[in-house]
Amino acid sequence: MMKFRFRRQGADPQREKLKQELFAFNKTVEHGFPNQPSALAFDPELRIMAIGTRSGAVKIYGAPGVEFTGLHPDMATVTQMHFLPGQGRLLTLLDDSSLHLWEIVHHNGCAQLEEALSFHPPSRPGFDGSSGPPSLARITVVLLVATGDMAALGSEGGSVFFLDISTLMLLEGQTLGPDEVLQSVPDDYRCGKALGPVESLQGHLQDPTKILIGYSRGLLVIWNQAAQCADCVFLGNQQLESLCWERSGSTLVSSHSDGSYAIWSANTSSSPVTQPMVATTPYGPFPCKAINKILWRNCESGGHFIIFSGGMPRASYGDRHCVSVLRAETLVTLDFTSRIIDFFTVHSTRPEDEFDEPQALAVLLEEELVVLDLQTPGWPAVPAPYLAPLHSSAITCSAHVANVPAKLWSRIVSAGEQQSPPLATSASSWPITGGQNLAQEPSQRGLLLTGHEDGTVRFWDASGVALRPLYKLSTAGLFQTDCEHADSLAQAAEDDWPPFRKKVVLCKYTAQMVVAGTAGQVLVLELSDMPSEQAVSMASVDLLQDREGFTWKGHERLSPRTGPLPWPIGFQPRVLIQCLPPAAITAVTLHTEWNLVAFGTSHGFGLFDYQRKNPVLARCTLHPNDSLAMEGPLSRVKSLKKSLRQSFRRIRKSRVSGKKRATNTNSKLQEANAQLAEQACPHDVEMTPVQRRIEPRSADDSLSGVVRCLYFADTFLRDAAHHGPTMWAGTNSGSVFAYALEVPAAAAGSEKWPERVVEAVLGKEVQLMHRAPVVAIAVLDGHGRPLPEPFEASRDLAQAPDMQGGHAVLIASEEQFKVFTLPKVSAKTKFKLTAHEGCRVRKVALATFTSVACEDYAETCLACLTNLGDVHVFSVPGLRPQVHYPCIRKEDISGIASCVFTRHGQGFYLISPSEFERFSLSARNITEPLCSLDISWPHDAARASCRLQESPKRNQANGTPGIVLAPQSCDGSPNPVHSRGTDTAEPPEATLSPMSIDSATSADTTLDMTGDVTVEDVKDFLGSSEESENLKNLAEDEARACAILIK
DSSP states (O other): OOOOEEEEEEOOOOHHHHHHHHHHEEEEEEOOOSSSSSEEETTTTTTTTEEEEETSSSEESSTTTTTEEEEEETTTOEEEEEEEETTTTEEEEETOOEEEEEEEEEETEEEEEEEEEOOOOOSTTHHHHHHHHOOOOOOOEEEEEETTSSSEEETTSOEEEEEEETTTOOTTTTOOOHHHHTSSOHHHHHSSSSSSSSSEEOSSSSSSTEEEEEESSSEEEEEETTTTEEEOOOOOOOOOHHHEEOOTTEEEEEETTTEEEEESSOOSSSSSOOOEEEEEEEEEESSSEEEEEEEEEEOTTTEEEEEEEEEBBBHTTTOOEEHHHHHHHHEEEEEEEEEEEEEEOOOOOTTOOSSOOOOEEEEESSSSSSEEETTTTTOOOOOOSSSTTTSSSSSEEEEEESOHHHHHHHHHHHHHHHHHHTTTTTOOOOOOOOEEEEEESSOOOOOOEEEEESSSSEEEESSSSSOOOEEEEOGGBBBOOSOOOOHHHTTSSOSSSOOOOOEEETTTTTTTEEOOOTSSSSEEHHHEEEOOOOEEEEEESHHHTTTTTTOOOOOOOBOOOOSSEOOEEEEEEEEEEEEEEEOOOOEEEEEEETTEEEEOSSSSEEEEEETTTEEEEEOOOTTTTGGGGGGGGGGSOOOHHHHHHHHOOOOOOOHHHHHHHHHHHHHHHHHHHHHHEEEEEEEETTSSSSOOOOOOOOOTOOTOOEEEEEEEEEEOOOOOOOOEEEEEETTTSSSSEEEEEEEOOOTTOOOOOOOOEEEEEEEEEEEEOOOOOOEEEEETTTSSSBBBOTTTTTTTTSSSOOSSSEEEEEEEEEEEEEEEEETTEEEEEEEEEEHHHHHHOEEEEEEEEEEOTTTOOEEEEEEEEETTTTEEEETTTTTTEEEEEEEEETTOOOOOOOOOTTTTTEEEEEETTTTEEEEEESSOOOOOEEEEOOOOOOOOHHHTOOOOOOSSOOTTSOOOOOOOOSOOOOSSSSSSSOOOSSEEEEEEEOOOOGGGGGGOOTOOOOOEEEEOOSEEEEEEESHHHHHHHHHHHHHHHHHHHHHGGGG
16 A cells, blocks of 8 residues: 655645634633632722632623623632722732722723733831831731722731822832831830731821721720820720721720620720720620621611621530621621622712712622622522632533524523512612623523533523523433432442433424433423423333343442323423433434434444334443443442453553454454564654554453434435434444434325334444544535534525435544545545644534635534644535634543534533633624723823733633734734734635635645545445445445545
8 A cells, every 4th residue: 555745835825815804713601600709809999800810810700791700810819808998909919918900991992901010018027118117928917098099008016107109119108017006105005915917998088188007916995196106995805706886976886706796986086995895795605606798888868788708606506607697686697508608788988978878798609609689689689790600510421512492492581480480579780780791792592501510400501701500401210319228328428419411402493301320311302381290101121131241230220200290381301311321421413303202321332213202223232341331330438349240351451452452453464563564764754743653452441331422314325325323423432333323204285104114234333443432523514514413404594415426424532534425435635633733623513614804605514622622623524624723621531521522613611610701713603791991090001011921812810821822923913924913804715615725734744545445344234245345345346446635
């Protein structure tokens, strides 16, 4: 067999220009709730809220669609955040005592968050030039002085420093040390322990020259900054936690570590004050936890609010996370399910208003944000339009449905409103309404489906920037989950029970969906607008087919409830299919036009007609050595005995694997490797990329029978003249099974289905050369386009496929992509990703990319995510590499495993258990925040040009590699090559056709034109043995004749 290698002499400029109009990589928005929040701030003038996280991320939220994201370069925990009211500037304090000033600036009409300045405190004494001043080693608290141009910094050593906001430089000669404060304290209080760190700094609401300083020991001081003296001193004896002024400035309240709070009068002529007006322990008299934060808000109607966190009795409620609201004699305790980070009230801050009149209370928890309406009796919760907690139960799978029809969308929304109707008693809307969303209304609706460990499937509106919950489907009611599974639980903690992890498929045209779990259950559901009470049809499919020598050692199947069961409005189950053995479902697909559902496990795959409630096919894919497949799912916590047993089994297999390999496969691989070695001559040294030698996977590997993908297609399998329904299945060992289906059609105008059952006949069986797992299968029509979804073509919702020319099947394995012609199943073209790039395929999808210059021009390409976190785009059907981008860190295994592509060149992946990162590969189809903010602070253009960090469009808050979208040239102008604007873009030439994508590659791409089309073992079960041999010989002759054209 001859092998030809050549290199393109140069890139096609026209093709390169077209690539820039089709492809562009952007990380656009992060959906969900910030992971590990650590700080909270609110701007009452702009009505925007900021959340900081332990990873150093800063996220600002306003009205729905108004979002800004930034990331500190040091990746340190954000401990405090403070808005400069009305200016769109935010001062953040990190746990390394560094300060950072962020600004919301406008570029081309859209606002962006950028870091302007940073400050790192010096640790050496005497930094300000004076003799022996206190050292600013660690900042404990920050106060923005009311004038807005200065900040007070409380330190661990008890000193207060002052910082110029405009430059983030310390003001020399204005440091307030603890010695100056002690001069106003009586001798008997001065003697003893030190004042301790500065715990709280509060500005006087009426007089900006006065600052209330609270020390850890309990001492409170009203310091007059203008006169440089203490106006009043309050001698507290309990360890201080928090301070707050009353609006008029005549009263202040302090909270303490023993669960008490005290109210002090600031309008007193006698100083020092030794006793507060009121001192109480709300949950006493028994020992209580500290009150971490306290707020005082007054009302015109009388009865002020005192809101505090903590203070619960240690013995009985010490592990609770509570916020207490006290008004007059009424005390309400809010018990939350996760740790309280911070809270604030939305109230009037205008100087002319005499009262606070709180409207809402916002509480940031570790797992969610809760907002309460304080103006409505009962203080109901206000539904949040964003920051939805995705992780109420761990996400186990996800799927995206694009272009959802308006009728289905409204039905799903209506079903969701029945589950959680809007609160009729609450007249208050969402209080965080700052900014203006400039993004256009999405022209198409997109659904994001997430499956969870608790047996629920959640529907999310993923059309825009804000991810909004629509509907929740729960499948637990179908099974008896409250009984004790003694046999299963006897395995200690090796398996999760009940096994509810899901795979989901939704048909957007018939409102039918399939939900599959890890106990072998496959549930077919249909959307209903009325509640019902009905029994669910049940069937079981034995995938082992009575094969001897295999015993299931995993968990039992779930016990379904019998008899009629009540089902609310929404998706209601119709058929429950139980696979035997009850192993985890690894692949599932649905074809609503044929009323068929296909499912696969580690033992085989099955086909079921859910209209006639009849099993059609069951195929076992187990190898005789697949004993691990009978031991149940891989558990998170393995016993020592089980781990040792599996380890010794692997050692034995590795010693004898070489003896058991098929000789024909070995000879072919040795021949291919020998050819590679012979071509290692000097003139080939410069050829790039170097093709790697890939060792085959043993046929005896455990779990080789796992079904990885299933696919339905109406294509040519029997012969080139007749097309019909087919089903394709790919396994972990590189095997592909193609079945020809006989699906009886219903008579025209009749709703009754024929009694004749569906039949399946094995048509082709393909064994890939290196036995790499098959990740995806897709059939392409005569024009190289993927076949439409069920009902798309029949309802004129998509272009009908070309059934005249020859079809082809694209088989994507973990190592390579390969296109075979149909019905002969002879290799047409391929790209060996692992050999060229040294990576393996993890996710694959066909996507449509539309040009930014001409919306009528689009190309269908193959998007691929590798185990290194890179995204590659290939042309279809030519499999020419187009672009590739770094997307996910290769160490982020969960992020790579959770990635899902959309049909229009976007994608989602989990950057944390509670957040999806959204990215786009399309230059046209981008979902990103486009918003503006009315800022009163005048921006200085000269100083703005000297910012520390000219960030790209979005900082990456998850530590993934950032892509500079518009590199700046020397004069500061954007590089036109990378510009995403459409002003300079020109429409493609009239001579370009969708197939021109295969005519050009980049200049550094070496094409491997090896004619090894006969290495796959293809079996044809539809023709005679003599005819099959003739077809095989014909394929070999064609391959030798056109070896130079085959890649």
